[in-house]
Amino acid sequence: MAKSATDVGVQQSPHQRGDRELTYAEALVEAIAELMKEDPDFLIIGSYVLGLGPMRALFDEVRHEYPKRVLDPPTAEIGFTGFGVGAAMNGLHVLVDLSTASFIFEAFPQVVNEAANASYMSGGRLAVPIVFHFLHGLRGGGAAQHSHSPQAMLWNTPGLQIMMPSSPADVRGMLPTAIKSGNPTVFVDHSKLMPVRGYVPALPKEIPLGVADIKRSGRDVTVVATSYSVQQSLSACKTLASEGIDTELVDPRTVVPLDRQTILESVAKTGRLVVVDETHRSCGIASEIAAIASEEILDALKVPIIRVTVPDVPVPFSPVLESELDTTPERIAAAVRYQMTRKQINRL
Amino acid sequence: MPPQRFEPESAKKVLPDLEKTGLIELLHKMLLVRRFEERLIRLAEEGPSFGHYHVYIGQETIGIPALAALRPTDLVFPTHRNHGYLLSRGADPGRLMAEILGKQTGLNGGKAGTLHASAPELGIPHTSAIVGGIVPIAAGAALAAQLKGSNQISVALFGDGATEEGATFEALNIASLWRVPVIFLCENNTEEALGAAAGGYPKSVTAATDLGSIARSVGVPAVVVDGTDTRAVFTAMSEAAERARTSGGPTFVEAKVVRWPGSNPLWPELPAGETELRFAWEPESAPEQLLRWYRDQDGLLRYLREMLGASLLDKDDAAEIDSDVRSQVEAAVRFARNSAYPTPDSAYLDVFAGQS
Numbered sequence: 001m002a003k004s005a006t007d008v009g010v011q012q013s014p015h016q017r018g019d020r021e022l023t024y025a026e027a028l029v030e031a032i033a034e035l036m037k038e039d040p041d042f043l044i045i046g047s048y049v050l051g052l053g054p055m056r057a058l059f060d061e062v063r064h065e066y067p068k069r070v071l072d073p074p075t076a077e078i079g080f081t082g083f084g085v086g087a088a089m090n091g092l093h094v095l096v097d098l099s100t101a102s103f104i105f106e107a108f109p110q111v112v113n114e115a116a117n118a119s120y121m122s123g124g125r126l127a128v129p130i131v132f133h134f135l136h137g138l139r140g141g142g143a144a145q146h147s148h149s150p151q152a153m154l155w156n157t158p159g160l161q162i163m164m165p166s167s168p169a170d171v172r173g174m175l176p177t178a179i180k181s182g183n184p185t186v187f188v189d190h191s192k193l194m195p196v197r198g199y200v201p202a203l204p205k206e207i208p209l210g211v212a213d214i215k216r217s218g219r220d221v222t223v224v225a226t227s228y229s230v231q232q233s234l235s236a237c238k239t240l241a242s243e244g245i246d247t248e249l250v251d252p253r254t255v256v257p258l259d260r261q262t263i264l265e266s267v268a269k270t271g272r273l274v275v276v277d278e279t280h281r282s283c284g285i286a287s288e289i290a291a292i293a294s295e296e297i298l299d300a301l302k303v304p305i306i307r308v309t310v311p312d313v314p315v316p317f318s319p320v321l322e323s324e325l326d327t328t329p330e331r332i333a334a335a336v337r338y339q340m341t342r343k344q345i346n347r348l
Numbered sequence: 349m350p351p352q353r354f355e356p357e358s359a360k361k362v363l364p365d366l367e368k369t370g371l372i373e374l375l376h377k378m379l380l381v382r383r384f385e386e387r388l389i390r391l392a393e394e395g396p397s398f399g400h401y402h403v404y405i406g407q408e409t410i411g412i413p414a415l416a417a418l419r420p421t422d423l424v425f426p427t428h429r430n431h432g433y434l435l436s437r438g439a440d441p442g443r444l445m446a447e448i449l450g451k452q453t454g455l456n457g458g459k460a461g462t463l464h465a466s467a468p469e470l471g472i473p474h475t476s477a478i479v480g481g482i483v484p485i486a487a488g489a490a491l492a493a494q495l496k497g498s499n500q501i502s503v504a505l506f507g508d509g510a511t512e513e514g515a516t517f518e519a520l521n522i523a524s525l526w527r528v529p530v531i532f533l534c535e536n537n538t539e540e541a542l543g544a545a546a547g548g549y550p551k552s553v554t555a556a557t558d559l560g561s562i563a564r565s566v567g568v569p570a571v572v573v574d575g576t577d578t579r580a581v582f583t584a585m586s587e588a589a590e591r592a593r594t595s596g597g598p599t600f601v602e603a604k605v606v607r608w609p610g611s612n613p614l615w616p617e618l619p620a621g622e623t624e625l626r627f628a629w630e631p632e633s634a635p636e637q638l639l640r641w642y643r644d645q646d647g648l649l650r651y652l653r654e655m656l657g658a659s660l661l662d663k664d665d666a667a668e669i670d671s672d673v674r675s676q677v678e679a680a681v682r683f684a685r686n687s688a689y690p691t692p693d694s695a696y697l698d699v700f701a702g703q704s
Contacts, residue, residue, distance in 0.1 A: 041496070043492075043495065068495065069495070071526070073522060074518075074521060074522060074525065076518035076521060076522060078484065078514060078515045078518055079484045079515060079517075079518025079519050079521065079522050080484075080518075080522060081484070082481070082483070082484025082485050082487070082488055082515060082518075082519060083484050083485075083487055083488035083491055083519070083522060084488060085484070085485050085488060086425070086484065086485035086486055086487060086488025086489040086490075086491070086492070086502070087488040087489065087491050087492040087495075088488075088492075089473045089474055089485065089488075089489055089492075090423065090473070090488070090489035090492035090493060090500075090502070091492055091496070092492045092495065092496075109478060109481055109515070110481070110484065110485075110515075113476075113478055113481065114474070114476055114478070114481055114485060117464075118474050119698055119699065119700055119701045120459055120698050120699055121456060121459055121460045121464040121466070121474075121475075122456055122459075122460070122466050122468060122473075122474065122698070123454075123455070123456035123457035123458075123459050123460065123698055124457070124697060124698035124701065124702075125456065125466070125467075125468045125469070126466070126468045126473050126474060126701065127701035127702070128701070158699055159699055159700070161700070182701055182702060183700040183701055183702075
């Protein structure tokens with residue numbers, strides 16, 4: 001069985017006096033509340049920013065304070081997403097919440113064929129400041145129609161920035177960046193991240209696009225992971241450390257734009273790469289990062305790259321079957337161990 | 349029950365309540381669009397190809413009075429049959445032609461082409477060539493106007509085919525629930541269309557016999573007008589704009605025309621050459637195959653005929669306007685042809701706003 005969200009991850013110490021320990025959901029809502037307060041043009045369309053779990057009540061305060069700027073639309077994803085796109089074209093800063101990531105398929109034409117293309121087709125004369133927010137991935141019982149991780153498909157769509165925070169501090173610093181970036185941005189959350197606790201600065205700073213974060217420094221193996229798989233990887237790193245394997249964990253945080261340099265520098269240092277991601281194996285986030293590493297830095301690799309991903313099958317319902325596909329800390333740790341023990345590439 | 353056959357009511361007066369200069373300006377715009385589109389078809393025939401395209405011939409008396417009923421600050425969101433609106437809002441014909449030919453001087457630097465040309469600075473922020481795609485966007489722009497407390501309104505411009513799309517229905521429902529200041533202007537050009545099944549360009553394939561009933565089913569008031577009747581279009585749009593501006597919410601305006609036969613094939617053609625002004629006063633001089641269309645179904649000639657009849661201008665005045673727009677179009681073609689293509693490296697710019 002997969003460990004539950006609260007078991008996963010490594011609690012880091014506060015960096016500075018005044019850092020506050022918050023859940024991911026609290027940090028997300030704090031960012032939304034701040035944007036609502038600071039920016040009278042900030043509009044939210046969608047009802048389930050925090051999903052359907054118990055954390056959802058945190059969002060109610062924002063909803064009650066700003067009833068005119070938190071709109072609960074009908075079940076009409078292409079319609080209300082298009083409303084968001086049009087409102088953004090007319091000067092509002094919009095967050096369209098699609099709730100479960102799988103529902104973005106109902107809105108795909110507006111996301112990938114309108115918002116993503118609009119600036120380009122206009123010849124740079126039009127900005128579309130909109131954020132598409134959803135909760136992706138294996139959530140426990142979501143099964144085939146409620147467990148998608150569409151970020152790889154969206155990465156295959158030029159014109160969308162893609163942000164994937166993995167900690168309370170990151171989501172607190174990244175959501176304002178997404179809203180203020182002035183461009184269509186896919187903001188990828190995960191329901192299993194919502195209860196994760198972590199320290200958030202007393203005065204949160206915006207985290208820029210395209211800046212990766214080294215979540216753990218190490219010298220033996222580089223693990224690149226995104227979203228909730230960062231938390232799973234942190235858990236794996238802890239186990240591996242007790243075995244004497246020193247893992248470096250790189251979290252790109254945004255894949256569009258992608259901080260290639262931080263990833264490649266880490267791989268140059270360790271010579272071993274494991275890419276972990278919850279998108280499906282073929283043409284997934286991990287595939288692209290592996291391709292970049294093999295194009296740019298093959299000489300530095302001591303062993304071939306390994307991907308730890310969700311296999312190419314629909315997500316099943318039964319917990320045993322869902323767990324079989326998950327990028328669990330155990331699977332990640334096993335991949336790292338294999339990288340340490342397998343035969344090195346012969347370069348003679 | 350099949351939909352009722354549409355035929356313009358020729359006895360009705362078609363001049364809107366505007367000053368003479370306003371009436372002449374409308375005629376000027378209609379003729380500019382007609383000559384631009386006719387020239388474009390010849391340009392396509394001469395080659396090289398600029399890809400698939402649509403022309404606005406036969407619908408000038410919808411878009412031009414419709415946009416004249418708005419304020420310049422109002423937003424309009426077109427679909428792929430968009431040249432008429434761009435010209436009507438004052439886009440430079442040369443820059444539109446250059447865009448259609450993919451030139452660097454085009455309205456969008458050659459990235460849009462005919463199907464996606466837009467002019468944000470003229471209140472045409474975005475054109476969607478995806479059927480139904482523009483409808484929720486236009487309504488969302490109206491939502492923004494409402495939340496900002498401005499009295500700006502927004503217009504979605506689309507054809508009858510868009511009523512077959514779910515996006516249109518969803519947008520009508522949300523616009524009605526939130527009472528946003530938007531007008532849904534549906535240009536129904538399906539009458540006498542060949543349709544895909546007969547090898548032509550698509551026509552409506554819908555079980556609805558009255559497109560307005562789709563809007564009414566979610567509480568959006570709907571009106572139908574004769575799209576060759578400039579006055580009827582202008583009045584309906586003025587009333588819808590007033591309703592939107594006074595928070596009365598959205599209106600669905602259906603404007604019907606008989607499809608211009610040149611837009612019946614998959615690729616536009618000029619079945620009998622260019623329109624001649626004298627067809628307005630000597631209908632029998634029109635080529636036989638288009639006699640009925642020019643005599644009874646062409647809103648532009650109907651408008652011109654009434655202008656002449658009311659002595660608002662004479663045949664020489666009309667010829668002068670025609671000559672003026674023809675030279676504008678020829679200058680546009682020269683400008684577009686003489687313009688350079690974009691530099692290849694500009695393909696990498698404008699993916700995100702703020703890049704160039």
